[in-house]
Amino acid sequence: xxxxxxxxxxxxxxxxxxxxxxxxxxxxxxxxxxxxxxxxxxxxxxxxxxxxxxxxxxxxxxxxxxxxxxxxxxxxxxxxxxxxxxxxxxxxxxxxxxxxxxxxxxxxxxxxxxxxxxxxxxxxxxxxxxxxxxxxxxxxxxxxxxxxxxxxxxxxxxxxxxxxxxxxxxxxxxxxxxxxxxxxxxxxxxxxxxxxxxxxxxxxxxxxxxxxxxxxxxxxxxxxxxxxxxxxxxxxxxxxxxxxxxxxxxxxxxxxxxxxxxxxxxxxxxxxxxxxxxxxxxxxxxxxxxxxxxxxxxxxxxxxxxxxxxxxxxxxxxxxxxxxxxxxxxxxxxxxxxxxxxxxxxxxxxxxxxxxxxxxx
Numbered sequence: 001x002x003x004x005x006x007x008x009x010x011x012x013x014x015x016x017x018x019x020x021x022x023x024x025x026x027x028x029x030x031x032x033x034x035x036x037x038x039x040x041x042x043x044x045x046x047x048x049x050x051x052x053x054x055x056x057x058x059x060x061x062x063x064x065x066x067x068x069x070x071x072x073x074x075x076x077x078x079x080x081x082x083x084x085x086x087x088x089x090x091x092x093x094x095x096x097x098x099x100x101x102x103x104x105x106x107x108x109x110x111x112x113x114x115x116x117x118x119x120x121x122x123x124x125x126x127x128x129x130x131x132x133x134x135x136x137x138x139x140x141x142x143x144x145x146x147x148x149x150x151x152x153x154x155x156x157x158x159x160x161x162x163x164x165x166x167x168x169x170x171x172x173x174x175x176x177x178x179x180x181x182x183x184x185x186x187x188x189x190x191x192x193x194x195x196x197x198x199x200x201x202x203x204x205x206x207x208x209x210x211x212x213x214x215x216x217x218x219x220x221x222x223x224x225x226x227x228x229x230x231x232x233x234x235x236x237x238x239x240x241x242x243x244x245x246x247x248x249x250x251x252x253x254x255x256x257x258x259x260x261x262x263x264x265x266x267x268x269x270x271x272x273x274x275x276x277x278x279x280x281x282x283x284x285x286x287x288x289x290x291x292x293x294x295x296x297x298x299x300x301x302x303x304x305x306x307x308x309x310x311x312x313x314x315x316x317x318x319x320x321x322x323x324x325x326x327x328x329x330x331x332x333x334x335x336x337x338x339x340x341x342x343x344x345x346x347x348x349x350x351x352x353x354x355x356x357x358x359x360x361x
Contacts, residue, residue: 009038009111009121011179018125018171026169027127034109034123041111046279047127048258050106051159054128059136062096070099070136074149088149089142097136100166103157104128106277107171110254117244118183120254124261125178129168131161177261185261186237189272193234196269204229235359236274239319246350247311256280256310275361276320280308286317288327294335297328312347321360330355 017037021029034043057070067073081087109123137143138154173179207222223229243253259274286300301314304324318324333355335341336348343351
């Protein structure tokens with residue numbers, strides 16, 4: 001952070017920055033353009049291979065003329081053919097009419113707002129290109145319903161494609177959670193969790209567990225069995241706490257992870273969560289081996305750390321739930337307790353606490 005006056009990032013200005021990017025150099029210009037728009041912030045950007053496509057399609061004539069929105073065009077032309085699917089298909093199967101489609105992958109922007117582990121802004125984008133996707137009807141099979149014309153099952157969609165690119169890349173800010181300050185997000189996540197649990201207090205205070213034996217019945221209050229019920233820490237908060245407590249804290253978390261934010265309503269209540277996305281995927285998954293030695297296991301997690309360029313990287317890849325088998329964490333914890341292996345003291349404490357109260361994304 002510089003000493004110049006800081007203008008906090010806002011969605012309107014971010015969208016103006018995105019609109020001003022030249023597609024020919026958008027990938028290279030995105031981070032500098034954001035940094036210029038918000039003095040005092042040094043933005044970095046990263047891409048994540050999270051392929052998607054949008055229901056935003058245009059019908060294109062053989063001449064290149066755009067004939068309007070695909071769905072509206074299908075409905076209009078079906079009506080013009082009295083909704084006769086066979087007539088529609090025969091009319092357009094060799095017409096040369098195609099449709100375009102916007103396809104994208106996830107991208108993120110980050111800028112530090114302070115020294116704390118959660119002191120940063122995250123921007124969530126879609127990096128999109130418009131491609132010539134295919135003909136307006138399947139030339140080989142006649143549609144059985146109007147839905148067949150809109151589902152476009154004859155079109156292949158792959159992250160790597162040889163489909164002609166008509167426009168882009170362009171960056172679009174996500175509508176919900178496109179811009180978040182992580183410290184504020186985590187505080188909101190913890191507050192919502194606490195409020196939801198407090199709302200159940202009368203119910204839980206009245207709940208008890210019965211233990212029935214031949215000559216007695218014993219009731220134990222639920223909250224006596226679960227004294228930490230109201231002190232629950234969500235996994236999103238715990239990930240950041242564990243990063244701060246561990247040797248990984250020598251580097252900023254956003255240099256290695258992006259966070260796919262979920263912000264939605266369920267039964268009238270706001271829900272917040274995230275799924276962590278590693279910015280560098282390991283070459284392969286680390287799976288436990290029943291017959292493997294604990295020392296060989298230590299060599300393997302050290303190799304994961306070296307590949308990631310981060311101390312204790314294997315642990316956070318394990319909490320992610322895909323790249324490192326949780327059984328590996330338990331095996332190393334058992335080795336620590338038996339004195340057969342060693343970790344840095346701070347990392348050992350994080351791992352042992354995790355085995356006592358496990359979380360996985």
